[in-house]
Amino acid sequence: MSVKPGYHGVVLNIDLSTGRSEKVAVPPEDLDRFVGGQGLGMKILWDRLKKPGVDPLSPENPLIFMPGPFSGLPVPSSSRTCVVTKSPITSPVESDYPHASTVSYSNMGGFFGPEVRFAGYDGLVVTGKAPELCYVVIDDGRVEIREGKRFKGMRTDAFDRAFQDSLGDRRFKTVYIGPAGENLVPYASIIHTAGRAAGRGGMGCVMGSKNLKAIAVKGSGQPGVADHQRFLAALEKARSALYGTAYAKSWAEQGTARAIVANSHAGTEAVRNYREGTFLEADKIGGDAARRDVWVKDIACYCCPLACKKSGMTRGKYGGIIHDGPEYETGVMLGSNLLISDMPGLLKAITIIDDLGLDQISTGNVIGFLMEAYEKGLINRSFLDGIDLTWGSVDATLAMIEKIAAKEGVGALAAEGVRALSWHIGKGSEKFAIQVKGLELAAHNIQANQPRGLSYVTASRGACHMSGDNIAMQNRRAMLDSTGMCFFPTFEPALEEPMLAMLSAITGREYDKTLFEKTGERIFNLEKLFNYREGFRRADDRLPDRFFEDPFTIGSKKGSVLDRGQFDAMLTQYYKDRGWDPETTRPGEAKIRELGLDSISEGMQK
Amino acid sequence: MESTLDSHTKSTDCVRDGMNLTRREFIKGVGLGGGAVVLLGQFGIHGAAWALSGDPLLKMVLVDYAKCTGCQTCEAACSAQNRPVTVAGRELPGLGNPRFANIRVHRFNPDVDVPSVCAMCSDTPCVKACPVDPDPRTGRRALYRDQATRTIRNDPGRCLGCRSCARACATERTGVITPNPATGKPERICTLCGGDPQCVRRCPFGALSFVEVRRDRKFYGLGPEQIAAELAKGWYGTAEFGGAQ
Structure with a gap:
């Protein structure tokens, strides 16, 4: 063959x-x-x-x-x-x-x-x-x-x-x-x-x-490409689209950490377990502060001209070597979301989470939930094995992280995630257990960002901030994540044409925007069919009540809250536009045929 | 030469007095030991300013470690240029598996990346170690300095595959020369790509330059582990690191 x-x-x-x-x-x-x-x-x-x-x-x-x-x-x-x-x-x-x-x-x-x-x-x-x-x-x-x-x-x-x-x-x-x-x-x-x-x-x-x-x-090998000359020419163009540009330099300067302050201003940040969208002390943990006090080196992934990763060092009680961070997600989930504004403390938490091999996002989300439940008196200190888990406490956060990784004491329950915690605690805590399908939300808050709410509820893996805020974005993203290319350079419009040309030259299959998105749509629908077969339905595409009931009390988006009717209407329209049944969310036969997924949906419950 | 020395001194003073150094730049400077040398690099002053005294100048690929992000684009570019492919009768750059690059980025933990490349040593310990008798006509051993390109080259027909050059390079200099596992013949000697080194051209971060240097500059001819240890000490306050095999 x-x-x-x-x-x-x-x-x-x-x-x-x-x-x-x-x-x-x-x-x-x-x-x-x-x-x-x-x-x-x-x-x-x-x-x-x-x-x-x-x-x-x-x-x-x-x-x-x-x-x-x-x-x-x-x-x-x-x-x-x-x-x-x-x-x-x-x-x-x-x-x-x-x-x-x-x-x-x-x-x-x-x-x-x-x-x-x-x-x-x-x-x-x-x-x-x-x-x-x-x-x-x-x-x-x-x-x-x-x-x-x-x-x-x-x-x-x-x-x-x-x-x-x-x-x-x-x-x-x-x-x-x-x-x-x-x-x-x-x-x-x-x-x-x-x-x-x-x-x-x-x-x-x-x-x-x-x-x-x-x-x-x-390894010492490499796959061949369909059209060598065309590939090299498109590669030149792709490099020119990024090398030395203000766009690339901006990534090297602050990476995703730039958004820690920007999103706080915009009211789209996860703050105080998603109660607020603005962190009044964001500048203490943001990109400017990290550039000034922490980072010593910009680090890039393979052949990347952006270098968004940073390493550095902090001093004092929480001092040490930093392999990465703060990034937007890590800085917000362990910083703004827990009201931690001590940069070395924040970085200590980030470092320990990587060191223990935990997901930064879920860990920060779980601890935020526990802080809120503790503040509200739904759990007491003995529930927390004596940890005084108050907002902004670095030491309590560090202790909690260790317990989760070891599944020790309260950590065994916390390791199961916020949904399991809220089921265990009860007392209305489901309202602020910030998850979809059991996966915790990431650092983008949504009372003032309904499209990102759509991303969270319709993403195939549970609450995912990267899935895409609408159908076209979701399809493009599913395809992009199938190529091996990173999302970050693709905001540069000049990259699109050489990117498609490279993909075509490599595979010998002529990709234009339409085929690119169509292929992504097939992938997204395959994921949906898998989830549907497991039993996921519309009731699973559901946000926690907080987003409909707790308007922001501070910041530029003060008063913002999602409207349940509006959100549901948006969701119904989304399923229809996807060619899915708005009641069950099952991809329709027409869509399945269009995408050539017939063999996959065979025998699946209608 | 006086003018060279002057420009070096002046630049150094200018850096020391010029004072809008961010903490990061300061740390980077400290990390590079003397500080001044690297700060020169950071401020874009290259070329003759590196020379301090003595030896004849040699043009080589010089690394600004503070700017290197470890992306390995240099490796891919080197490999593509030095392992070309023939497509429809035309020789074109290859696809660039970094494994076959002459420049190599060594990655350590904590995060230090050290591109290592032939130091173009004027005293050529690798050539001196070659046991092949000089050709009476050309005076060349199997390993020799090509006077036209100034690069070190190997004549595979005469090379015994004894690995003496690699040993000499490893003990006395960068250790960049790597014997082919099967034949023992030296590999990874920089070709300078015919005078337009592709690693320099393709580095997205301006961490590489093709300049004249002298052997008494900082880090000249050192192996990646030694360089990494010193950088880590300055950047992270530790000399302990992994990946040092």
Whole structure:
């Protein structure tokens, strides 16, 4: 079988139960229809899980690491790896299956995805469960599963060094979990280069359930491209669109942290467990403050001219080395949302969360919920194992983070997320348990930002700020996350044409805006069909009551609150525009045929 | 040479007195030991200003470590240029797997990135270590300095694959010369891309420049681990780091 240009045409299947690994061919039509990254990952997930309700922590659930067709080529900002699995976090209101959950995906920058392609694969699919803690080393065609007990319980920063040293070759790119993943905290993350994460959606938990501590990969190959000359010409244009521009410099200057102050002013920030949209002390933890007091180095992912990541150092009680942050999400979830304005304290929390291998967003959200419940007297200090979890307290936050990762005392319950906490506490706390389908919301608040509310409720993995605020954005994003390119450079309009030209030159398939979005629509609908099969319905696309009942009391959007009728009407229109049934949310037959998903929806409940 | 020295001194003073240094720039300066040398780089003063005394000037790819973000674009560009492909009878740059680059970015924890590239040493310890008898006609050993390009080149037909050059480079200089695992013949020696180094041209952050340097400048000919240790000390206050294998 001839290999499609732009691809190796195979994924590496690693079965940790049998210890066997093998190359598995990807059907060429899947490469056309689902591209790579998130899309192809979803198709593989669908193919592997032939029935609904599979326990996400069972050996059967695959953990899939997906680069895309841009990965491993010197395409600007094409560093991303999309990790795909069945979510260990989400669940529907009602379902026939006790382990029903959504798809899950988490998209990470760095160097891992490109290296997977250098090693000769379009993706890694890990299945099964090792008898004891292990790690996998992939060196081109050589794949070894090695015993990893000596790394048990190791935090990610120490592990990053020890593991790299043990491999004896700095060219290996590594991903790994911390204690939280080993302890099966549902919102555990996968960490890369000590400061990058596939944070959302429980990737580290699924990895932990397989007794897999780490994967190391390096390679000397590369896929070919369909039209070499055209690719090089488009690559030149893509570089020109970004290199040295004010746009690129702005990312290097502050990364996403610029939004910490900007969104506070705009009234769209998660503050005080989403009670407010403005943090009066945002400037203390924002990009300007970090640039002045913390950051020493701008860091870029593979072939990226933006360099949005920062490393630095703080002094004093909470002093230490900072691998990353504050970014917008980390700075807000552990800062504004908890009313923490002490920069070194904030950075300590961020650092420890990565070190333990937790998702920054869910962790900050959970602690915000607990702070509010404690303030309201719904839980007392003994519920919190003696931690005085008041707004703005760094020490209490740090103590809570450790408890969650260890699942110790109150941490065992907090590890299950805000929805489980609110069910346990009751007393009306569901109203301010800020989640959708069981996944916590991110750092974008929505009383004054209804479109982002749509993103949260309709996203395939539960509350996701990255899904897209409308149908076109969602389709484009699903496609973009299937290519290996990062979202951040794509705000630059001059990049679009060379980006499409590169994709066409690589794959030999002529991509224009329409095909790009249409392919994304197919991917998004596949995810929807998966979720529908598990039992997710309209009742699951639901925001917590806070957003309809608690108007902001401060800031530029003071008084803002969502209108339930308006929101529901918007949602109904969304389903109709998607070609989905507004009652059940099932994709309609016409849409399914249009997208060529007939074989997938066969036999599925109407 | 006096003028060179003058411009160096003046620039240094100007930096020391010029004082709108942010804390970050200050830390970066401290991290680079003397401070002055790097600050020169940061302020865009290159070329002859680097020279301090003594040896003849050599043009090489120089790194401003404070500006390097570790993106590896230099590696991809180097590999693409130095491993071209033939498409429809035309030689074109390859797709650039960084594995085959002559410049290599070494990544450490805490975050320090050290691009390492041939130091173009005027005293050529690698060439001196080559045990192949000089050709009576050209005077060249298997490894030799190409007088036209000033780069170090290897004649694979005469090379024994004994790895002596790589050992000399590793013990005395950057350690950039890497023996091919199968043949033992040296690889990763910078070609300067015929006078237009693609790593310099493609670096998105202006961290690389193609300039004349002298061997007594800061970090000349040091291995990546030594450079990383010193940078980490200045930037993060620690000399302990991982990934040092």
